[in-house]
Amino acid sequence: MIRGGIRGSQVQEREIVQRNLALQRQWYGEPLGDRVRRLVVAYRTSQTQLAEVLGISAPMLSQVMSGRRAKIGNPSVLARLVMLERKVFDSGVLAGEAESVKQALRDVKTSRPSLGRDSVPVEDRADGEESAWPVLRRLARPRELHRVAELLDEQHPALAGLLRRAACSDTGVS
Known part of the structure; x- marks a missing residue:
């Protein structure tokens, strides 16, 4: 009987994770674990250090990444995540310059961002491509x-x- 109960709770947990990952795709465009892993690689940092920069506990970030939690509840944390994603395209960060990477992480960590109606891109195309264009044009000339x-x-x-x-x-x- 205990085995059936354990197995049942594992199935239930998997269903919750799958539901949460589906919600993340809907809300954030893809699972947050994918987005965070790319940042860990791009900034050559650990998940724990990235959590500190974002302003979230490492266990909470782990839960969001794994799908045990569906969302980032703090808008400032989400804004910092987006800031880090955008700073990946800074020339020094792209080149892997250690000081540029450290500075980008410091800038985001000390920021006091907020998400508002005008700071969240609205996608005009079904694939969302046009929302990337202004960012790319700010970084480089045609x-x-x-x-x-x-x-x-x-x-x-x-x-x-x-x-x-x-x-x-x-x-x-x-």
Whole structure:
């Protein structure tokens, strides 16, 4: 009887995790674990250190990543997550410069962000691509975006295409 109870609770826990991951896809575009893992790699940091930068406890971040919790309840934590995702494209961070990475982490950790109606992108296209264009255009001029697209063409053609469309979206150039 105990075995059936244990097995039943494991099944129930798996169902909860699957439901939470589905909710994360709906709310955040993808599971938060995927987003956080990319940041851990990009900033060459640990999950615990990243939690500290975000302003969330390491166990809470772990629960959100694994799907045991569905959402990040604190809007400032979510805003910091988005800030880190955007800072990945800073030239020094992209180049892996240790001081740039440390500075980006410090900037986000000490920030006092808020999410408002104007700070959350509204996606015009079904795939959300247009919401990336302003960020890319703030980071580089159209000519630079085209050059980077050329570098990525062979191994990452979809990303290269996105960069080209961002470069052309406000200039009318193709």
